[in-house]
Amino acid sequence: MLIKGYDDGPLVAGEPLMTRPGFWSNHLMGMCDDGAGHPVPEWFGDDGADADALSEVLFDPGHWPVFRVPAAEGPGVVVVYRNQPGDYGIDYLLTPPGRSSTEQLTDWEGDLAENGLTWHELVRIADTPVHEAEGAADPAARLLLVLPLLNDLDLPAAAPARLGAALAAAGSPQDTVTHTAESLLAHLMGRSRHDADWASPLSGGY
Structure with a gap:
């Protein structure tokens, strides 16, 4: 697999990992906020052993999982687990329609930069x-x-219900899925906001 700007990275297709126990807790648990700061893998239908085992695969410096989210309408997204020793991060790359290249949108190293997408843009990509x-x-x-x-x-x-349905489809327990969705949104919405002149990276068109 080749992605511009990642010539030295041992990129591998990550999509097969999405069905393995422990994946979603690794990908999302760090963004949860339950008011007490104690999210657990069980929120995502995983257990601690599953999460630990999958983390060894996801964050292996010898393999950088790549998750591709191409979209039929407008730009898609590529997610790269950049497992570079001393420079770890999760990169989110925008794929303009009709182009094979990608453009870095943001990265997450404990928290995302201020770039991001609106809920409607995320739903458009998902659907x-x-x-x-x-x-x-x-x-x-x-x-x-x-x-x-x-x-x-x-x-x-409608965002919490839509997110809750997605979490349930991915294996989150029905008795906690609403709390998990609300916790994720509480964290995401707690980020510093753009000013009134902010425009989505997608708003300029490609």
């Missing part, structure tokens, strides 16, 4: 898979993959 292309095709998984990019000044009322 418009390119079935003939390589990458994640399930809308629920696609939404969860790109969820860390959420940076919206006006989150719609």
Whole structure:
């Protein structure tokens, strides 16, 4: 697998990891906020052993998992686990339509930079898979993959239910899924907001 700017990285297709126990807790648990700071893998239907075992695969410096989220309408996203010793991060790359290149949108090293996408843009990406292309095709998984990019000044009322449905589809228990969705959104919406002149990276068109 080749991605411009990652010539020295041992990139591998990450999509097969999404169905393994422990994946979603590794990908999302660090963004949870339950008011006490104690999220657990069980929120995502995992247990601690699953999460630990999968983390050894996800964060292996010898393999950098790549998760592709191509979109039929507008730009898609590529998520790269950049397991560079001393320079670890999760990079989120924008893939303009009709182009094979990617453009870095933001990265997450404990928290995301201020770049991000609106909820409606995330839903558009989630709901418009390119079935003939390589990458994640399930809308629920696609939404969860790109969820860390959420940076919206006006989150719609339907967002928690949509996120909860995606989490449930990915294995989160029904009795805690609402709390998990609310905890994720509480963290994401707690980020510093853009000023009134902020425009989404997608708003300029490609």
